[in-house]
Amino acid sequence: MDRILIRGGRRLEGRLPISGAKNAALTLMPCALLTDEPLTLRNLPRLADVDGFGHLLNQLGASTQIEGTSPQDFGRVMTIRAGKLTSTEAPYDIVRKMRASILVLGPVLARSGEARVSLPGGCAIGNRPIDLHLKALEAIGAELEMAAGYVRAKAPGGRLPGGRYRFPVVSVGATENVVMAAVLARGTSVIENAAREPEIVDLCRCLVAMGASIDGIGTETLTIEGRDKLHGATYAVMPDRIEAGSYACAAAITGGRLELVGACAEDMGATLSALADAGVLVELRKGSVCISASEPLRPLTLSTAPFPGFATDMQAQFMAMLTMAEGASVLTETIFENRYMHVPELARMGADIQVTGRTAIVRGGTKLVGAPVMATDLRASMSLILAGLAAEGETSVARVYHLDRGYERLEEKLSAVGADIERVSDG
Numbered sequence: 001m002d003r004i005l006i007r008g009g010r011r012l013e014g015r016l017p018i019s020g021a022k023n024a025a026l027t028l029m030p031c032a033l034l035t036d037e038p039l040t041l042r043n044l045p046r047l048a049d050v051d052g053f054g055h056l057l058n059q060l061g062a063s064t065q066i067e068g069t070s071p072q073d074f075g076r077v078m079t080i081r082a083g084k085l086t087s088t089e090a091p092y093d094i095v096r097k098m099r100a101s102i103l104v105l106g107p108v109l110a111r112s113g114e115a116r117v118s119l120p121g122g123c124a125i126g127n128r129p130i131d132l133h134l135k136a137l138e139a140i141g142a143e144l145e146m147a148a149g150y151v152r153a154k155a156p157g158g159r160l161p162g163g164r165y166r167f168p169v170v171s172v173g174a175t176e177n178v179v180m181a182a183v184l185a186r187g188t189s190v191i192e193n194a195a196r197e198p199e200i201v202d203l204c205r206c207l208v209a210m211g212a213s214i215d216g217i218g219t220e221t222l223t224i225e226g227r228d229k230l231h232g233a234t235y236a237v238m239p240d241r242i243e244a245g246s247y248a249c250a251a252a253i254t255g256g257r258l259e260l261v262g263a264c265a266e267d268m269g270a271t272l273s274a275l276a277d278a279g280v281l282v283e284l285r286k287g288s289v290c291i292s293a294s295e296p297l298r299p300l301t302l303s304t305a306p307f308p309g310f311a312t313d314m315q316a317q318f319m320a321m322l323t324m325a326e327g328a329s330v331l332t333e334t335i336f337e338n339r340y341m342h343v344p345e346l347a348r349m350g351a352d353i354q355v356t357g358r359t360a361i362v363r364g365g366t367k368l369v370g371a372p373v374m375a376t377d378l379r380a381s382m383s384l385i386l387a388g389l390a391a392e393g394e395t396s397v398a399r400v401y402h403l404d405r406g407y408e409r410l411e412e413k414l415s416a417v418g419a420d421i422e423r424v425s426d427g
């Protein structure tokens with residue numbers, strides 16, 4: 001099994017390229033199932049989750065072809081052709097490894113009139129039910145049946161009629177699923193209290209490029225007029241705002257200066273203003289965001305929230321960064337009930353963090369010391385990388401497969417800006 005070894009204490013400086021967004025890629029790829037023409041996605045990150053999703057598309061009968069990008073390039077171009085779906089089933093074996101597989105439910109149902117998808121179950125960060133995906137699909141006309149750990153969905157007469165649904169709480173994935181189903185419905189659908197995350201905007205723009213009719217993109221009410229058919233398109237995946245935010249924390253925690261090339265400041269509002277509140281200098285440039293830390297970090301009070309609030313996917317990285325602040329920070333996790341799995345590992349490196357319910361108090365200013373650590377999810381693993389960059393001595397982060405889900409060539413990007421970091425294989 002691979003580990004990442006970091007010898008900490010080096011100031012990071014330089015230009016660091018930002019990859020295409022994992023969470024956008026995972027909702028753009030299933031869009032290909034909505035048409036018999038090719039969908040070409042550019043700037044697709046090289047990540048385990050993208051490969052996994054490609055495998056799922058193959059199982060459904062779509063072909064995935066990677067076009068001439070050299071191994072040195074970040075990102076890839078992939079053309080997905082779903083001329084005919086040969087299966088309407090997403091099996092347990094794939095869904096259990098990658099929750100985002102649930103995102104084929106809406107498009108397969110819309111295209112084929114039926115779909116059978118394994119229920120994903122919980123994961124390390126929480127319970128993560130899919131009831132809202134199902135309620136939203138039902139509201140636009142799907143008939144659902146649950147049996148043997150699977151959901152079977154049918155469209156009466158082979159095509160969803162469309163309908164109106166108001167989400168009781170904001171859900172990114174459920175918004176994506178219902179939007180992808182509604183674009184091929186017979187009638188109009190109105191989705192209220194829709195998620196407004198930039199990845200939803202990216203999804204809607206790609207669907208519009210494929211011929212869909214969607215009004216209210218980027219707002220909480222989406223009005224979708226179903227089309228008989230969508231066509232192929234070429235679309236570039238948006239930059240990863242969570243990857244960019246993570247590397248911004250890397251600059252801050254090492255007292256360094258990084259130019260995040262390709263980062264989109266507009267998508268990163270809450271992260272950038274939290275960094276500025278912590279005393280980090282944020283400069284917006286054309287095509288990049290420059291992050292420099294020149295003064296001691298100030299403590300913060302932050303609560304996670306749906307976009308445009310502070311992203312839950314940035315909580316663990318900020319927690320690592322705030323162990324360096326002068327004073328006590330208060331972080332509250334409101335989205336997932338079990339997203340503090342990094343706390344005991346950070347504590348093993350010397351951090352002083354106390355969790356009570358959904359709130360964590362981080363008393364900054366303690367010295368971090370390298371240690372062997374491991375995490376149970378992607379962003380928790382990144383928080384340990386950040387702590388390792390700032391710690392004295394050597395940190396070894398196990399379970400690298402979590403990081404490979406969401407950070408394209410992490411060790412390469414970090415060593416290019418001065419980190420002493422390598423991947424080692426224990427065989």
Ligand SMILES: CC(=O)N[C@H]1[C@@H](OP(=O)(O)OP(=O)(O)OC[C@H]2O[C@@H](n3ccc(=O)[nH]c3=O)[C@H](O)[C@@H]2O)O[C@H](CO)[C@@H](O)[C@@H]1O
Pocket residue numbers: 023024026100126127128129130131132133134169170171172173174312313335336337
């Ligand atoms: C692949 C992807 O894009 N993943 C992101 C997506 O996850 P995901 O789409 O799973 O997250 P949701 O926005 O759906 O979850 C938000 C909250 O709603 C709850 N919920 C969700 C659906 C449902 O049917 N019932 C229900 O109760 C969840 O348990 C959670 O408490 O958005 C999250 C919140 O920004 C991010 O952390 C994830 O990185």
Ligand SMILES: C=C(OP(=O)(O)O)C(=O)O
Pocket residue numbers: 022023099100125313378379406
């Ligand atoms: C929670 C995340 O992803 P997923 O929904 O794919 O588990 C994440 O990207 O931080």
